[in-house]
Amino acid sequence: MWLNGTSELIEHLKRKGAKRVALQFPEGLKRRSATVAAALRDAGFEVILSGDPCYGACDLALDTLTHADVLVHFGHAPVDEQPKVIFEPYAVDFDVAVLENALPFFKGDPVGLVTTVQHVHLIPAMELFLQSNGISCRVAEGGGRTPNRGQVLGCSFAAAKASGADEILFVGTGLFHPIGIALATHARVIALDPLTGSAQEVSGDALMRRRFAVMEKARGAKNVGIIVSTKSGQQRMDLARRLASLTPAAVIVTMREVNPDELLNLGFACYVNTACPRLAYDDQVRFPVPVLSPQEFEILCGVRTWDAYTIDEIV
Amino acid sequence: MWLNGTSELIEHLKRKGAKRVALQFPEGLKRRSATVAAALRDAGFEVILSGDPCYGACDLALDTLTHADVLVHFGHAPVDEQPKVIFEPYAVDFDVAVLENALPFFKGDPVGLVTTVQHVHLIPAMELFLQSNGISCRVAEGGGRTPNRGQVLGCSFAAAKASGADEILFVGTGLFHPIGIALATHARVIALDPLTGSAQEVSGDALMRRRFAVMEKARGAKNVGIIVSTKSGQQRMDLARRLASLTPAAVIVTMREVNPDELLNLGFACYVNTACPRLAYDDQVRFPVPVLSPQEFEILCGVRTWDAYTIDEIV
Numbered sequence: 300m301w302l303n304g305t306s307e308l309i310e311h312l313k314r315k316g317a318k319r320v321a322l323q324f325p326e327g328l329k330r331r332s333a334t335v336a337a338a339l340r341d342a343g344f345e346v347i348l349s350g351d352p353c354y355g356a357c358d359l360a361l362d363t364l365t366h367a368d369v370l371v372h373f374g375h376a377p378v379d380e381q382p383k384v385i386f387e388p389y390a391v392d393f394d395v396a397v398l399e400n401a402l403p404f405f406k407g408d409p410v411g412l413v414t415t416v417q418h419v420h421l422i423p424a425m426e427l428f429l430q431s432n433g434i435s436c437r438v439a440e441g442g443g444r445t446p447n448r449g450q451v452l453g454c455s456f457a458a459a460k461a462s463g464a465d466e467i468l469f470v471g472t473g474l475f476h477p478i479g480i481a482l483a484t485h486a487r488v489i490a491l492d493p494l495t496g497s498a499q500e501v502s503g504d505a506l507m508r509r510r511f512a513v514m515e516k517a518r519g520a521k522n523v524g525i526i527v528s529t530k531s532g533q534q535r536m537d538l539a540r541r542l543a544s545l546t547p548a549a550v551i552v553t554m555r556e557v558n559p560d561e562l563l564n565l566g567f568a569c570y571v572n573t574a575c576p577r578l579a580y581d582d583q584v585r586f587p588v589p590v591l592s593p594q595e596f597e598i599l600c601g602v603r604t605w606d607a608y609t610i611d612e613i614v
Numbered sequence: 615m616w617l618n619g620t621s622e623l624i625e626h627l628k629r630k631g632a633k634r635v636a637l638q639f640p641e642g643l644k645r646r647s648a649t650v651a652a653a654l655r656d657a658g659f660e661v662i663l664s665g666d667p668c669y670g671a672c673d674l675a676l677d678t679l680t681h682a683d684v685l686v687h688f689g690h691a692p693v694d695e696q697p698k699v700i701f702e703p704y705a706v707d708f709d710v711a712v713l714e715n716a717l718p719f720f721k722g723d724p725v726g727l728v729t730t731v732q733h734v735h736l737i738p739a740m741e742l743f744l745q746s747n748g749i750s751c752r753v754a755e756g757g758g759r760t761p762n763r764g765q766v767l768g769c770s771f772a773a774a775k776a777s778g779a780d781e782i783l784f785v786g787t788g789l790f791h792p793i794g795i796a797l798a799t800h801a802r803v804i805a806l807d808p809l810t811g812s813a814q815e816v817s818g819d820a821l822m823r824r825r826f827a828v829m830e831k832a833r834g835a836k837n838v839g840i841i842v843s844t845k846s847g848q849q850r851m852d853l854a855r856r857l858a859s860l861t862p863a864a865v866i867v868t869m870r871e872v873n874p875d876e877l878l879n880l881g882f883a884c885y886v887n888t889a890c891p892r893l894a895y896d897d898q899v900r901f902p903v904p905v906l907s908p909q910e911f912e913i914l915c916g917v918r919t920w921d922a923y924t925i926d927e928i929v
Contacts, residue, residue, distance in 0.1 A: 321868075329879040333837050336865045350841065350869040350876050362844045363868055366851060522648050526665065529677045536681060550651045553636075553678055554665035555870065561665050564644040 305338045308387065312344065312369065315385075321363035323349040325374040328389060335373075352556065357454070357532030357575065357613075359384060376416045378444040378452070378532040378613075391417040393493040395428045400498040401468055402432055404489040409435045411462025412449055413480065415471040418493065419447040425470065437462040444532075444613065451476055453577045454613040456483040469501075475581060477501040482610040506580060507608070510595060517589035518599060520568035524552040526590075528574030535573040535613065542571055542593055545600040563587045571596040576611035620653045623686065623702065627659065630700075636678035636685040638664040643689050643704060650688075667871065672769070672847030672890065672928075674699060691731045693759040693767070693847040693928075706732040708808040710739045715813040716783055717747055719804045724750045726777030727764055728795065730786040733808065734762040740785065752777040759847075759928065766791055768892045769928040771798040784816075790896060792816040797925040821895060822923070825910060832904035833914060835883035839867040841905075843889030850888040850928065857886055857908055860915040878902045886911040891926035 312320055320339055324332045336346045347367050349360035356375035363370055364383055374389040412425060422438060429436045438449040439461035445451060451458050451469070459467050459480040466487045469477040477490035482503040491498045517523075523546065527539045536551075543549040552570075554561065557578050562570060569589040572579040579590045592611040597603035627635055635654055639647045651661045662682050664675035671690035678685055679698055689704040727740060737753060744751040753764040754776035760766060766773050766784070774782050774795040781802045784792040792805035797818040806813045832838075838861065842854045851866075858864040867885075869876065872893050877885060884904040887894040894905045907926040912918035 326879055329876075330881045332880055333839075333865065333882055337837070340862075340865070346865060347842075348839070348865055348867045348880070350839070350867040350880055351844075351871075352876060360868070366868075522652070524648075524663070524665070527662075529666075547655075550648065550655070550661060550663055552663045552665040553675070553681075556666075561644075561667060564641055565647060565663070565665055566645045567648055 305335060308371065308385075309339065309342045309344075311385065312339075312371075315369060317344070317368040319345040319347070319367040319369075321347045321349060321360060321367035321370040323353055323360045323363070323370060323372045325353045325355070328374050354575070355452070355532070356386065357530055359531040361531055374417075376419075376446050376450065378455075381531075388419075389417055390420050392421070393418070395421060395424045397493050397496050398425060398428050398468075398470070398491060399432070400496050401489050401491045402434070404498060404500055405434060405466055405468075406487070407466065409437045409462075409464050409466075411437050411439075411459060411464030411467040411486070413438075413451045413456075413459050413462070413467060413469050413476075414449055415452075415476065416447065416450055418470060419450050422447075422449045429468075437464050451480065453479065454575060454611075456480050456610075456612060457614075459484050459486070474501060475577060478503050478506050479580075479610050482506070483612065503610075509583070510580070510592075513583055513589045514591065514595050514599060517569040517591055517595075520548070520589070522548045522550070522567050522569075523596075524562075524565060524567035524570045525549050526557055526570050526572050526574055527551055527553050528557070529553050529555050530574070533574045533613065538593060539571075539573045542573070542596055545596070545602060557582075559585050559587055562590070572611075576613065579611070620650060623700075624654065624657045624659075626700065627654075627684065627686075630684060632659070632683040634660040634662070634682040634684075636662045636664060636675065636682035638668055638675045638678070638685060638687045640668045640670070640689040669890070670767070670847070671701065672845055674846040676846055689732075691734075691761050691765065693770075696846075703734075704732055705735050707736070708733070710736060710743045712808050712811050713740060713743050713783075713785070713806060714747070715811050716804050716806045717749070719813060719815055720749060720781055720783075721802070722781065724752045724777075724779050724781075726752050726754075726774060726779030726782040726801070728753075728766045728771075728774050728777070728782060728784050728791075729764055730767075730791065731762065731765055733785060734765050737762075737764045744783075752779050766795065768794065769890060769926075771795050771925075771927060772929075774799050774801070789816060790892060793818050793821055794895075794925050794927075797821070798927065818925075824898070825895070825907075828898055828904045829906065829910050829914060832884040832906055832910075835863070835904070837863045837865070837882050837884075838911075839877075839880060839882035839885045840864050841872055841885050841887050841889055842866055842868050843872070844868050844870050845889070848889045848928065853908060854886075854888045857888070857911055860912070860917060872897075872905075874900050874902055877905070887926075891928065894926070 356378045371385045373387045439458040441447045444455040477488045481488040488501045490501045525539045671693045686700045688702045754773040756762045759770040792803045796803040803816045805816045840854045886906045
C-alpha cells in the first residue's frame with residue numbers, strides 16, 4: 300500500500316500544506332524508515348523520524364509535533380481523534396480461500412467475523428467466501444478504538460461483542476486476541492492464522508488459571524504501585540485514581556515503557572497495570588512481582604466478585 | 615539530608631500551597647520512593663510517582679505536571695530554569711582528610727578543585743584542607759548547568775575550565791568526569807575517589823584512540839541518523855539541524871531512551887548523538903554501529919579540523 304504509494308503520501312502532504320513532517324513506524328516496520336524518510340526529503344520536506352519503540356496507535360509520537368506540522372503514523376488505524384496525525388495502515392494480503400480450514404470447526408451460524416487492522420481490507424472478501432460456503436456471517440461496524448468494520452485490538456474486542464454471535468472467527472496471527480475475545484464474549488472462538496493456514500478452537504481457561512495464581516501471589520502485598528501510562532492512547536488516570544482509593548497501600552506510578560528493570564528498581568511488592576492491558580497478561584513471566592489487571596485488583600480488594608472476572612479493555 | 619528531612623519537604627510543599635505532588639528519583643535512589651511517597655500521602659498530599667528511568671536533572675518528568683501542582687526531583691541540582699520543580703539534592707559525606715592521598719600528585723599550585731553534586735557541600739571543607747596543606751586552590755563560581763561552586767557534570771566541565779588552573783583535582787567516583795575534564799581543559803587532572811581513597815592521574819589518550827577507531831568505522835557510512843533527545847535538558851534540535859545540513863545522507867531521529875535495540879531496528883549505518891554526551895563515549899560497546907559525537911561528525915564532514923577535536927558538552 301504505502302510502500303508503493305509514497306507518491307500518494309507526498310501528494311497528501313502537499314495538499315495539507317505540510318513542510319515539516321514527522322514519521323513514526325511500529326517496531327516491525329522500522330527498518331523501512333530510512334528509505335521513506337529519504338523519499339520525503341527528496342520531495343522537499345523537512346523530515347523528523349521518531350526513534351522510540353512503538354507498538355500501536357495508542358503510542359503516538361506527539362512530542363515530534365513540537366518540530367513538525369504533521370505526524371505520519373504507519374501501520375495502525377487511529378484509536379482516538381488526532382487532528383495533526385495522518386494514519387497510513389499497512390495492509391497484509393492473503394488468499395481468503397484459506398478460511399476453508401476454519402469451516403470444519405463451525406457448529407452453526409451465524410458466525411461473527413473479526414480480524415486485525417492489517418487484514419481489515421479483506422473483510423468483504425472473507426464475508427463473500429463464508430457466504431459462498433453456506434455460512435451466514437456477522438461483521439460489526441467500526442467505532443471507538445476500532446474504526447474499521449470487524450476490527451479488533453488487543454485492548455478492544457468491541458467488534459466481537461457487537462457481532463452478537465455465539466461463534467466467532469478470528470483471522471490473524473497469535474492467540475492473544477482470540478483468547479481475549481473468548482473471555483470478553485463467552486462465545487466459542489475459532490482462530491485462523493491466515494499465513495500458516497492453521498485453525499483451532501481457543502479457550503481462555505489456561506490464561507485464567509495463570510491469572511488466579513498471580514492474584515494469589517499478590518494477596519497480602521505490603522504495598523502496590525498503580526501504573527498509569529503516559530502514552531497518548533493508554534492514559535487512564537481516572538481509573539488509576541479510583542483503584543488507588545481502594546487501599547492506603549497504593550501509590551500511582553506514571554511510566555512510559557513498563558519494563559521489568561523499572562518495576563524492580565521501584566521496589567513495590569505488586570503492581571496494577573492500567574497501561575496496555577496485554578502487559579499484565581502477556582509479560583507476567585518477565586516481571587519480578589505480580590502485575591494485576593484493574594479487575595483482578597478489584598476482586599482482591601473485595602469490590603468485584605470472582606464471577607465478574609473479565610478481561611481488561613480500554614474503552 | 616532529605617531522608618531525615620521529609621518533614622522539611624512537607625513544610626516547603628505546604629508553604630507553596632501544593633496539594634498534588636509528583637516525585638522523581640534517579641535510578642540509585644528509586645528504592646526509597648515508596649517510603650517517601652507514603653510519608654507525603656500520610657501528610658495529606660495526593661502523590662504521583664514517576665516510574666521512568668532517570669539519570670539526571672536533564673531528564674525531568676515534566677509530564678507528571680499534567681496531574682500534579684509541583685514535581686520534586688531528588689538527587690540532582692537544576693540544569694535549567696524550572697519554576698514548577700523543587701530540586702532536593704542528595705548529599706554524600708566523607709572525611710575530607712582523604713584528600714591527603716591526592717597531595718603527592720600535585721606538581722605546583724594553584725590547583726583547581728571540582729566535584730559532583732552529591733559532594734558539593736564539602737567544597738569549603740576541601741578548600742580548607744588543601745590550604746592547610748600548603749596548596750592554594752581555585753574553585754569556580756556556579757552558573758549555567760552547574761549552579762553550585764566547583765560542580766561539574768558529565769556534560770559540563772565549565773567549572774574546571776573557569777578555574778584557569780593547569781592542575782585540576784576531581785573528587786568523585788568513576789573516571790568519565792576526570793577524562794572529560796582532561797580533554798576539555800588540557801590540564802593535568804588528578805582523580806580522587808573519596809569513598810575508596812584511590813587517587814590517580816588521568817589522561818584522555820585511551821578514550822581518544824577508541825574514538826578515532828569509531829570515526830574510521832563510520833567513514834563512508836551510506837546514511838546517518840542524527841539523534842535528538844526529547845528529554846527536558848538534552849534537546850539540541852538546532853545543533854541537530856545544523857549537523858543534518860552537512861550531508862544529504864542524514865535524517866533527524868528523535869528518541870527518549872537511546873538504546874541499542876532501537877538503533878538496530880531503525881537500521882542506520884551510523885548515528886550522531888546530540889542527546890546526553892556520555893552515551894557516545896561510554897556506551898559505544900553496547901551499540902551495533904558507530905555513534906559519533908557532534909564534533910567527530912563535523913571532522914568526518916570536513917568542517918572541523920582534527921586539531922579542534924574536543925569533548926562534547928551541553929551549553
